[in-house]
Amino acid sequence: MLEWARRRFAGSYERMLRREIGDSPAHVAIIQDGNRRYARKNGSDAPDGHREGAKTTERVLDWCDELGVEELTLYTFSTENFDRPEDQLESLFDLIESKLYEFADAERVHDGEVRISAIGEVDLLPDRVREAVEYAEGRTEAYDDFRLNIALAYGGRAELLGAARDVARAVERGDLSPDDIGVEEIDGRLYRQPARDVDLIIRTGGDERTSNFLPWHANGNEAAVYFCAPYWPEFSKADFLRGLRTYESREKSWQRTRSERAVALVRAVAETELAEAKTVGGRLREQLSSAGAREVSAELERQGESDVVD
Known part of the structure; x- marks a missing residue:
């Protein structure tokens, strides 16, 4: 009886939040934090937390489709994550590899014409993960109804530094005049890019920082930011709707x-x-x-x- 009442209240609250939201942001980026802490809280190992987090990712894709979000970028693996213990890295790479193949072959992806792209220093990843990236991108490259970007071996500061060095080399070679350096010149030298600038960043897990995530596409667009306490595996539709409401309030202001x-x-x-x-x-x-x-x-x-x- 208690569980039934809880579900009914949650459904009513979600409907109330939905009525408060007008147009959804076109591009949402999510920092999926708290998988390991969720596992510890539940007496499990880190890989279990990441597996539960992967289930949340699938739910978020459904919510994006329902609410009209056109692009989703997930901060899945940062350059700093390479410092983790080897056993944790292997478990993470196993999960990323299997999920890329699973998504690439999923009916929902093809029915929804979802284009999967990886952004980051993909060359730093193990061969098996790179092969999974190539497979997912190749299977979905013709689609453009929805964009799913997976940030792998991603670091925003390294991305901007690489673009700046590339511009400097072009000037040194005489291929580019300093007077011609503009937004387009930097934009074209970033990692394989999202289709559009970021409108909203969501971070789960309680920390209130954006962790070097998409500085060019988010900060440059003055993206709204929503920090929430639930660990990523616990992230709910109501949490997602509250994030969209934050974006709407920012837009009105x-x-x-x-x-x-x-x-x-x-x-x-x-x-x-x-x-x-x-x-x-x-x-x-x-x-x-x-x-x-x-x-x-x-x-x-x-x-x-x-x-x-x-």
Whole structure:
């Protein structure tokens, strides 16, 4: 009876959270932390925690499909993870290898046209894991309805450092002028890339840090960040929905700030020339949400009325 009540309450709470969310973020990135601590809490070994975490990954894929998320990046294995004991590494590599083959052959992946990609220094991984990566990527390379990026041997600082060194070598060779170095030049020299910038980072396990994860694609896009306490194997749909709600709140706040700045700019320009204010206002309206555009239009009307009175 108690379990039935708990499930019913959880379902009601999820429905309430869902009603609070409008458009979902296009790209969610997750730091799957807490697998080993979950295992210790339950009297198990680390590999058991990682296996339970893999089940959560499958559930998250279902939630992304249901909620309209178009791209998911999972921080599966960092460059720092190479420092773990050999027995833990072998168990991790076993799990990563088997899951890549399993996902690559899964009906749900092909029915949903999911494209699997690995990002990171894949060449550092054992041959058997690299072969599994090639198999998964090859089996799904024609798809583009949903992107699943697996961050393997990934380190954000190393990624940016490698791109900077590549640019420096291109300048030294004379292939690139310093004046031509822009976002595109850096972007094209990163690891095999996600399709789009990150909108939301979720980290499980209680730590409030992003651990060198996707600094170019997340920080550069001012991604929202949601930290939560559950270990990755315990991560629930309600936790995921709360993360999406964090993104939505950030977006609304960001839109309000843009609207307020746009109105302030129109006022500043209107102090000197109303016609120019209308030109600037028209351009700003094209870049704002419908609510922000209405605010700018209202301000232009107020400025026009005050100009007539004057």
